[in-house]
Amino acid sequence: MSSFRLNLPDHVQVMKAADKSAGQSSDNSPTSRTAVFTAHGLTKVYRMGEVDVHALRGVDVEMYAGEFVVILGASGSGKSTLLNILGGLDVPTSGRVSFRDQSLTDADEDDLTEYRREHIGFVFQFYNLIASLTAKENVALVADIAKDPLEPEEALRKVGLYDRRDHYPSQLSGGEQQRVAIARAIGKRPDVLLCDEPTGALDVKTGVIVLEAIARINQDLGTLTAVITHNAAIAEMADRVISLSDGRVAEIHVNQNRKEAKELVW
Numbered sequence: 001m002s003s004f005r006l007n008l009p010d011h012v013q014v015m016k017a018a019d020k021s022a023g024q025s026s027d028n029s030p031t032s033r034t035a036v037f038t039a040h041g042l043t044k045v046y047r048m049g050e051v052d053v054h055a056l057r058g059v060d061v062e063m064y065a066g067e068f069v070v071i072l073g074a075s076g077s078g079k080s081t082l083l084n085i086l087g088g089l090d091v092p093t094s095g096r097v098s099f100r101d102q103s104l105t106d107a108d109e110d111d112l113t114e115y116r117r118e119h120i121g122f123v124f125q126f127y128n129l130i131a132s133l134t135a136k137e138n139v140a141l142v143a144d145i146a147k148d149p150l151e152p153e154e155a156l157r158k159v160g161l162y163d164r165r166d167h168y169p170s171q172l173s174g175g176e177q178q179r180v181a182i183a184r185a186i187g188k189r190p191d192v193l194l195c196d197e198p199t200g201a202l203d204v205k206t207g208v209i210v211l212e213a214i215a216r217i218n219q220d221l222g223t224l225t226a227v228i229t230h231n232a233a234i235a236e237m238a239d240r241v242i243s244l245s246d247g248r249v250a251e252i253h254v255n256q257n258r259k260e261a262k263e264l265v266w
């Protein structure tokens with residue numbers, strides 16, 4: 001286990017207790033945490049003709065039930081590659097990664113599809129909503145194939161868009177569309193919410209509203225939430241900040257005092 005293990009704020013211990021999976025652990029000591037992701041020695045090499053691009057160069061990382069993690073780093077540092085591997089969208093070149101006690105490295109395509117469907121909600125920079133469906137219908141589409149879904153109205157309420165449920169994407173602002181995308185991602189009540197630059201296409205004010213929605217879901221549902229950004233201000237919201245540089249973990253920082261989204265300035 002890593003040396004920063006004992007430093008997690010009380011908030012995370014509380015979230016762990018609230019997490020659905022916490023009952024699986026018999027260790028109730030204040031320093032116990034349920035590892036959701038455990039990755040060791042992850043590398044990813046993309047072969048581009050004659051050239052090898054080393055996106056990850058040996059990443060060791062753990063993420064815990066209920067925490068809010070920001071993955072921070074410059075463009076090209078490997079953030080999306082790491083998130084895609086954790087989310088089962090990609091596989092490492094070498095190294096091991098597991099979700100709870102399920103190895104993702106040994107999983108085949110079908111296993112990874114089922115893993116993503118059951119456990120992971122994704123939010124990307126661009127919202128990818130279906131233009132011909134209302135907000136509610138966009139959310140229902142995912143909830144329909146889930147085992148224990150949130151009602152689409154409830155998911156939209158959590159992101160502050162219940163009143164706009166019958167609106168089409170073209171009738172919503174960029175920030176509102178992103179919040180529908182977040183409602184869609186949580187509609188299946190995922191264990192993990194993975195967000196890749198969720199505010200990248202938004203102005204500051206709208207970005208803050210989107211971050212507030214993500215933080216509320218982390219808080220209310222106890223969903224392990226990982227947000228990728230190159231914006232250091234956003235890192236102040238996190239329980240922990242994993243900084244990547246050139247495909248390596250450069251630093252892991254524990255925020256003793258998390259800021260609320262509305263306090264952020266950038």
Ligand SMILES: Nc1ncnc2c1ncn2[C@@H]1O[C@H](COP(=O)(O)OP(=O)(O)OP(=O)(O)O)[C@@H](O)[C@H]1O
Pocket residue numbers: 046047048053054055073074075076077078079080081082230
């Ligand atoms: N499919 C791919 N084929 C080839 N190279 C890739 C591929 N995906 C990523 N890379 C390369 O791997 C490195 C890491 O990319 P990655 O997208 O993970 O970085 P990032 O930190 O998320 O960057 P950004 O903030 O710009 O999205 C980069 O050099 C990138 O060009």
